[in-house]
Amino acid sequence: MAREAGRGASHRAAPVHARLDDVTVQEALAALADPVRLTLVRELASSDDWTRSCGSFDVPVGKPALSHHFAALRAAGLVEQRDEGARRVNRLRREEFDARFPGLLALVLRGD
Amino acid sequence: MAREAGRGASHRAAPVHARLDDVTVQEALAALADPVRLTLVRELASSDDWTRSCGSFDVPVGKPALSHHFAALRAAGLVEQRDEGARRVNRLRREEFDARFPGLLALVLRGD
DNA sequence: GGGACTGTATGGTTTCCATCGAACACTCTG
């Protein structure tokens, strides 16, 4: 069987990402109104793109809950995910999200 | 008994308002992430200050729920209330809230 | 292939919050 060379294609279902135009203000606010998700976004904002896997965040929840939170962040257009081997690495969709909801990201990243 | 002239003093417990500095971003977001409260804020934004009583809003909830929503908006520093006779009239705390959370109000008032 | 690792799916529990009905408090008017 031919196998992709180098960074091989994943045989897992690729993560589904939201179109920013389909995200409502209310959904964006609801996504950010959760303490765990807020921590994830902030921690992600202080890291380089594609450097943080899902399990590398310091939040007091188990793996299933964490997975659910990332799905919520994806649905809100806040994060993009890519499979890299066994792990799934993340990126904050700064510019796209800021274009859709100007200033909102800056607001939650300014530490209170 | 001496009675206040004109707009008399209320014998009701005055509404308690939040200090904007005590409101966290997360609380502000949670307050705005509700569809009913979002409607209240938007409708209030398109009205002059102190012209809208609590019961004058077009939301599909009963009086008790409405009362709780206004309490939530007060706690988030979004509205100020004043008793005027039998009615309780409202005002959107535009500038104070915008000073605390720049751009957030503008964001939710821009119709999607 | 065997095992460690990473993330997702499933099922069930708990917690939180929006809501309502009913009752109460206050204001104005007749």
Add this chain to the structure above:
DNA sequence: CAGAGTGTTCGATGGAAACCATACAGTCCC
């Protein structure tokens, strides 16, 4: 004072969401 109008409080209920333990699906390394 009686009654209508406005808003809050109380108690209870229903549903949504967050959470966990377990089980499962890929991926990597030996």
